[in-house]
Amino acid sequence: MATWSNLNFQNGASPLMEQIIFFLDHAMIILIITTILILYLTMYLFFNKYINRFLLENQMIELIWTILPAITLIFIALPSLRLLYLLDEMNNPLITIKSIGHQWYWTYEYSDFNNIEFDSYMIQSNENLKNFRLLDVDNRIILPMNNQIRILITATDVIHSWTIPSLGIKVDANPGRLNQSSFFINRPGIFYGQCSEICGANHSFMPIVIESISIKKFINWVNNYSLDDWKQVMVS
Numbered sequence: 001m002a003t004w005s006n007l008n009f010q011n012g013a014s015p016l017m018e019q020i021i022f023f024l025d026h027a028m029i030i031l032i033i034t035t036i037l038i039l040y041l042t043m044y045l046f047f048n049k050y051i052n053r054f055l056l057e058n059q060m061i062e063l064i065w066t067i068l069p070a071i072t073l074i075f076i077a078l079p080s081l082r083l084l085y086l087l088d089e090m091n092n093p094l095i096t097i098k099s100i101g102h103q104w105y106w107t108y109e110y111s112d113f114n115n116i117e118f119d120s121y122m123i124q125s126n127e128n129l130k131n132f133r134l135l136d137v138d139n140r141i142i143l144p145m146n147n148q149i150r151i152l153i154t155a156t157d158v159i160h161s162w163t164i165p166s167l168g169i170k171v172d173a174n175p176g177r178l179n180q181s182s183f184f185i186n187r188p189g190i191f192y193g194q195c196s197e198i199c200g201a202n203h204s205f206m207p208i209v210i211e212s213i214s215i216k217k218f219i220n221w222v223n224n225y226s227l228d229d230w231k232q233v234m235v236s
Helices: 015-046 059-088 215-223
Strands: 095-102 106-110 119-120 141-144 148-155 160-162 170-171 181-185 188-194 207-215
Touching: 015 059, 015 141, 015 170, 059 095, 095 160, 095 188, 119 188, 148 170, 160 207, 170 181, 207 215
Parallel strands: 095 148, 141 207
Antiparallel strands: 095 106, 106 119, 148 181, 160 170, 160 188, 188 207
16 A cells, blocks of 8 residues: 555555566666766766867767667667566456446446445545545455456446556546456455546545455355345455
């Protein structure tokens, strides 16, 4: 979860998010080296008392400052293209869930189970004495860890955006369109997100909460689910 004075990404809870963090570190190292080199050359030329007034052109300098940036961009582009491919790859998902955005709450349907469907509303501040303010919901998404999950995302009214930063997921929910993504949660825990599209007056009050549990506890949750009298199975 995001905390105060946190300038970096949240700790990755999926292999793809870890790869995104690695790519950020890789790009930042290249950026720092390039910035230091340019500043050094700029200051060196600025304070140099020698001026070559006969230097009108230099093909070697132009060749160097064309080739070096091209090589630098290649070192950034290749890992980026690999990561973009991995983000769009769908690897035999075990479970498919559907997320539907409304103004201003989410509806979830477990497509592999006929009777699992519920709405997820933010818990009001006066009811939220022991949880995180403006982040916790009444019905969490329960998912098994160490399994590939596919999510189908759409909306009924305006454009929303289903986002879980610690899992590296940000997918737009467009009315009349079905977008999909996949993720793999590699540890148990509770992961928070919010709608990341300005969707109206209560845009900042439709959070997303995923609770990751073991596959055994997930099967137990599915078996004990009741649509008429829905109750979250709290995992100890």
